[in-house]
Amino acid sequence: MEALKQLGQYTLLLYQALRSVTEFSTYRENLFNEFVKVGYQSIPIIMLVGVFTGAVLTLQTAYQLDTDLYPAYIVGSIVAQSVIIELAAVISGLVLAGKVGARISTELGTMRVSEQIDALESMGFNSVAFLVLPRIFAGVLMFPVLYIIASTLGIIGGVVAGAADGILPAAEFMKGGRQFFFPEDVVFGILKSFVFGFVITSISCFKGYFAFGGAEGVGNATTQATVLSCIYILLADFVLAAILL
Amino acid sequence: MIEINNLTKSFGKNLIWKDVSFQIEDGETLAVIGKSGCGKSVLLKHLNALMYPDSGEVIIDGQCVFDLNYSELRLMRQRFGILFQGGALFDSINTFENIAFPLRYFTNKTEGEIKKDVEEALDMVNLKDAGSKATSELSGGMRKRVGLARAIILKPDYLLYDEPTSGLDPQTSDEINELIVSMADSFDLTSIVITHDMHSVLSIAEKVAFLDSQKLSWFGSIDEMKKSEHPPLVEFTTASEYKIKA
Numbered sequence: 001m002e003a004l005k006q007l008g009q010y011t012l013l014l015y016q017a018l019r020s021v022t023e024f025s026t027y028r029e030n031l032f033n034e035f036v037k038v039g040y041q042s043i044p045i046i047m048l049v050g051v052f053t054g055a056v057l058t059l060q061t062a063y064q065l066d067t068d069l070y071p072a073y074i075v076g077s078i079v080a081q082s083v084i085i086e087l088a089a090v091i092s093g094l095v096l097a098g099k100v101g102a103r104i105s106t107e108l109g110t111m112r113v114s115e116q117i118d119a120l121e122s123m124g125f126n127s128v129a130f131l132v133l134p135r136i137f138a139g140v141l142m143f144p145v146l147y148i149i150a151s152t153l154g155i156i157g158g159v160v161a162g163a164a165d166g167i168l169p170a171a172e173f174m175k176g177g178r179q180f181f182f183p184e185d186v187v188f189g190i191l192k193s194f195v196f197g198f199v200i201t202s203i204s205c206f207k208g209y210f211a212f213g214g215a216e217g218v219g220n221a222t223t224q225a226t227v228l229s230c231i232y233i234l235l236a237d238f239v240l241a242a243i244l245l
Numbered sequence: 246m247i248e249i250n251n252l253t254k255s256f257g258k259n260l261i262w263k264d265v266s267f268q269i270e271d272g273e274t275l276a277v278i279g280k281s282g283c284g285k286s287v288l289l290k291h292l293n294a295l296m297y298p299d300s301g302e303v304i305i306d307g308q309c310v311f312d313l314n315y316s317e318l319r320l321m322r323q324r325f326g327i328l329f330q331g332g333a334l335f336d337s338i339n340t341f342e343n344i345a346f347p348l349r350y351f352t353n354k355t356e357g358e359i360k361k362d363v364e365e366a367l368d369m370v371n372l373k374d375a376g377s378k379a380t381s382e383l384s385g386g387m388r389k390r391v392g393l394a395r396a397i398i399l400k401p402d403y404l405l406y407d408e409p410t411s412g413l414d415p416q417t418s419d420e421i422n423e424l425i426v427s428m429a430d431s432f433d434l435t436s437i438v439i440t441h442d443m444h445s446v447l448s449i450a451e452k453v454a455f456l457d458s459q460k461l462s463w464f465g466s467i468d469e470m471k472k473s474e475h476p477p478l479v480e481f482t483t484a485s486e487y488k489i490k491a
């Protein structure tokens with residue numbers, strides 16, 4: 001029952017956001033700020049995530065395939081494809097659920113409990129257009145960019161780790177990577193990150209926007225926002241794989 | 246005129262109040278009193294449909310606010326100024342910008358005109374030089390005054406105050422009370438003041454609504470209140486009187 005009510009409230013919030021798309025002047029300024037906060041300021045952590053994912057995956061793949069049955073370049077194929085299809089999007093998504101999601105739900109939750117959202121609404125201001133819309137836009141537009149950064153760095157991390165550890169030379173890695181490179185996989189990864197961007201920002205906005213009960217309420221909202229974001233990222237990942245692969 | 250008819254509100258199973266009905270005439274100052282947690286702030290938020298009731302209506306100039314669609318509602322809300330309990334200042338922008346905010350979004354005023362209006366408003370609340378301060382640098386009393394300046398900047402018809410004097414020292418409280426009276430006079434406002442400060446009720450209000458036991462327990466003029474023998478009201482007012490003397 002409670003879950004159904006929440007779903008209804010969430011849908012209504014999204015509907016109101018959608019209906020406010022035309023009020024560009026209300027959210028233009030915040031949109032730019034959110035591009036910076038969601039996108040630009042996430043680049044360092046995303047680069048780190050990418051490099052280490054690719055590097056660790058290379059070492060472990062080499063370890064698992066440690067027989068003479070396969071040519072070494074196969075490591076490059078496996079790492080590149082896994083990074084592009086799955087890891088760059090999902091691991092970034094989970095990290096950003098913490099970084100971006102927590103920030104959004106805390107921000108909106110604090111504005112809610114300190115009555116700043118009421119103050120906006122009471123001026124006749126569209127608080128959903130002002131606060132929710134730019135955050136969701138930033139999520140769906142910036143996450144694909146972050147995905148591309150993460151997967152590029154992931155492959156670079158793999159190349160470097162493979163060469164440094166003497167598993168396979170860079171040229172071999174790239175040869176393997178190219179052999180099983182399908183542009184559709186990149187499209188699939190971009191689509192995933194687009195969906196994750198939407199999941200994280202919309203859930204976090206929802207939890208923050210309807211937070212109540214002081215500092216504790218904001219804390220609860222943030223916890224729920226990050227946990228739910230992670231759950232729905234994994235679910236969405238599964239559903240997309242089932243439908244599209 | 247604001248007419249409140251049979252308003253009932255609960256959150257889930259938690260009934261806040263039931264069947265609340267009273268009227269506020271134009272130009273009047275009404276005080277809404279009651280214990281902490283009795284639903285005064287919640288009542289206030291029904292007047293401009295920041296919250297929706299389980300049942301009942303709030304009628305402003307013949308229109309029920311809960312029947313309005315969102316664009317009509319936004320126009321209606323601009324007739325209200327609200328001073329929220331903690332000021333509700335936007336903490337991402339400074340004091341000046343907080344007061345200028347409604348002007349920037351809802352008027353076509355030039356930068357010069359905005360500056361003039363904001364300075365006038367700051368002057369009115371006795372905060373001449375606070376414009377450049379970050380909202381985090383403001384004291385509780387200053388926050389309320391900035392909130393008040395922001396609430397009047399678009400010259401509303403109705404001004405709602407949520408506990409304007411709570412948490413302030415007696416002297417600052419008196420200053421705020423004087424401000425409320427002078428605002429009402431100079432802008433010909435209808436004011437609704439939520440408070441549990443009887444001292445402030447006596448110095449500003451003409452009518453009193455008393456919320457207690459999940460209903461509107463008593464409603465009447467200040468003179469009637471002084472004579473009333475309605476037990477819960479007497480208990481509430483004498484408790485404050487005792488506090489004033491102690």
Ligand SMILES: Nc1ncnc2c1ncn2[C@@H]1O[C@H](COP(=O)(O)OP(=O)(O)OP(=O)(O)O)[C@@H](O)[C@H]1O
Binds near residue numbers: 212261279282285
């Ligand atoms: N959004 C909400 N969701 C659930 N319960 C709420 C919500 N807002 C208020 N309440 C509950 O409604 C009751 C009345 O709250 P309200 O803030 O109106 O009290 P109040 O009379 O203004 O008290 P105070 O003088 O302390 O400000 C409280 O018990 C509160 O827990």
Ligand SMILES: [Mg+2]
Binds near residue numbers: 285286287330407408
């Ligand atoms: Mg209150």
